[in-house]
Amino acid sequence: IVNCARGGIVDEDALYEALRRGKVRAAGIDVYAEEPPVGIHKLATLPNVALTPHIGAQTHEGQQRAGVQIAERVIEALRS
Numbered sequence: 001i002v003n004c005a006r007g008g009i010v011d012e013d014a015l016y017e018a019l020r021r022g023k024v025r026a027a028g029i030d031v032y033a034e035e036p037p038v039g040i041h042k043l044a045t046l047p048n049v050a051l052t053p054h055i056g057a058q059t060h061e062g063q064q065r066a067g068v069q070i071a072e073r074v075i076e077a078l079r080s
Contacts (some may be wrong), residue, residue, distance in 0.1 A: 004030040004056030012043065019046050030056040 001024055003010045012033055018024040026048040032041065035054060043049045 001027040001029075003028075007031040007035055008033045012041075016042055016046070019043070019048055026050075028052070030054055 001010065001015060009031075010029070012029075015024065015027060019027055027043065028050045029043060030052045031054055041051060044051055
């Protein structure tokens with residue numbers, strides 16, 4: 001299971017149990033039902049889970065695109 005879309009899409013308690021029982025082999029989670037997670041997330045206690053701090057969109061292309069969009073909005077605001 002990989003979730004880098006929206007927190008809350010995946011039931012984290014159900015995922016935890018499925019991972020613990022071997023029903024799901026592994027998980028990569030970048031978004032959480034509660035952000036930022038408070039304390040150590042219980043999924044972090046499992047060896048078959050990779051957690052990242054909501055950085056799924058932090059690609060080179062994503063950062064370039066964000067910079068261009070910001071520049072376009074600044075230009076638009078200055079022209080109005």
